[in-house]
Amino acid sequence: MSSPVQNTSSPYAPAHDVLRRLAMKANGLTGADIERLVCEARQKARREQRPLEWRDLEAILTVAKPAKPxxxxxxxxxxxxxxxxxxxxxxxxxxxxxxxxxxxxxxxxxxxxxxxxxxxxxxxxxxxxxxxxxxxxxxxxxxxxxxxxxxxxxxxxxxxxxxxxxxxxxxxxxxxxxxxxxxxxxxxxxxxxxxxxxxxxxxxxxxxxxxxxxxxxxxxxxxxxxxxxxxxxxxxxxxxxxxxxxxxxxxxxxxxxx
Structure with missing residues (x-):
């Protein structure tokens, strides 16, 4: 069973605020796209022998997004x-x-x-x-x-x-x-x-x-x-x-x- 996502983005940021920010970054993606990126973030956390964190998802969404002129x-x-x-x-x-x-x-x-x-x-x-x-x-x-x-x-x-x-x-x-x-x-x-x-x-x-x-x-x-x-x-x-x-x-x- 996978570990729950830990909120390490800020000690003061409510989970719903973090989720909203992630949702904004994922706007336009398909369900399959999101599933693939979450799997990649989870694999990274496992390699580093730690739980999956919000910042992992935010980082991979930021890196994977095509740059806009x-x-x-x-x-x-x-x-x-x-x-x-x-x-x-x-x-x-x-x-x-x-x-x-x-x-x-x-x-x-x-x-x-x-x-x-x-x-x-x-x-x-x-x-x-x-x-x-x-x-x-x-x-x-x-x-x-x-x-x-x-x-x-x-x-x-x-x-x-x-x-x-x-x-x-x-x-x-x-x-x-x-x-x-x-x-x-x-x-x-x-x-x-x-x-x-x-x-x-x-x-x-x-x-x-x-x-x-x-x-x-x-x-x-x-x-x-x-x-x-x-x-x-x-x-x-x-x-x-x-x-x-x-x-x-x-x-x-x-x-x-x-």
Missing amino acids: ESLRWRVALHESGHAVARLVLKLGRVTMITIDGWDGGGMVETDQPAVDEETEERAEALLQIRLAGRAAEKELLGSVTAGSGGTSSSDLAGATELALAMETSLGFARNAPLLYRATDDRASLLIYNPDIANRVNARLEAAYAKACELIRRNRMAIETLARALMDHDTLEGGELGSIFQQLEEMLAVLPNP
């Missing part, structure tokens, strides 16, 4: 900062963590979403802006975009398209026949074989993207400040994140809302 780290930092600042400006949800330390080279913004009382069209449009704000930050601040906003069914573009499609088919927000409910179980077919719906969904996305780009332009200073903090720390949460957000609120207060 600084230009890519800056792009990811701006992308994730765009999402976070859009949430601050539009006042939708509380950002609890931002990281650019993803295994796959990407990042993530974690939010605490309160219970929603009013699912209005205005709220849905604001969510579209937030979804597209990462891509908008790349475009406005770097002059180009990467494929990072799309590519998978969990991507920014996929989520924005799904929401815009629901607004036009099942949520009652369509300009044309808003009372007609259309199931969206087969979303791909609706968009491929119904050009009218596809055009209306695209129009919503284009409008939201234009607003997201304007939001980014008006809040450039705040986004770059947050991105620089991410470059320094990789992951921001807790008190560090709260302190940065206090600075950002002061910057946002002197800027006009989009």
Whole structure:
């Protein structure tokens, strides 16, 4: 039977904090990848005739992770900062963590979403802006975009398209026949074989993207400040994140809302 993992990273660090930090470092790995790395860490501990420790897992995750060029780290930092600042400006949800330390080279913004009382069209449009704000930050601040906003069914573009499609088919927000409910179980077919719906969904996305780009332009200073903090720390949460957000609120207060 293998020995339990000992927490030697800090005498004051609760186990859940250490596990969270390890989870951030492993973000993007498959279960098989994690199992392989844990086996390697356990073998190292056995060779040194000691129990497996948290630092073994952290070290092997750090060493095994592919190095990211600084230009890519800056792009990811701006992308994730765009999402976070859009949430601050539009006042939708509380950002609890931002990281650019993803295994796959990407990042993530974690939010605490309160219970929603009013699912209005205005709220849905604001969510579209937030979804597209990462891509908008790349475009406005770097002059180009990467494929990072799309590519998978969990991507920014996929989520924005799904929401815009629901607004036009099942949520009652369509300009044309808003009372007609259309199931969206087969979303791909609706968009491929119904050009009218596809055009209306695209129009919503284009409008939201234009607003997201304007939001980014008006809040450039705040986004770059947050991105620089991410470059320094990789992951921001807790008190560090709260302190940065206090600075950002002061910057946002002197800027006009989009």
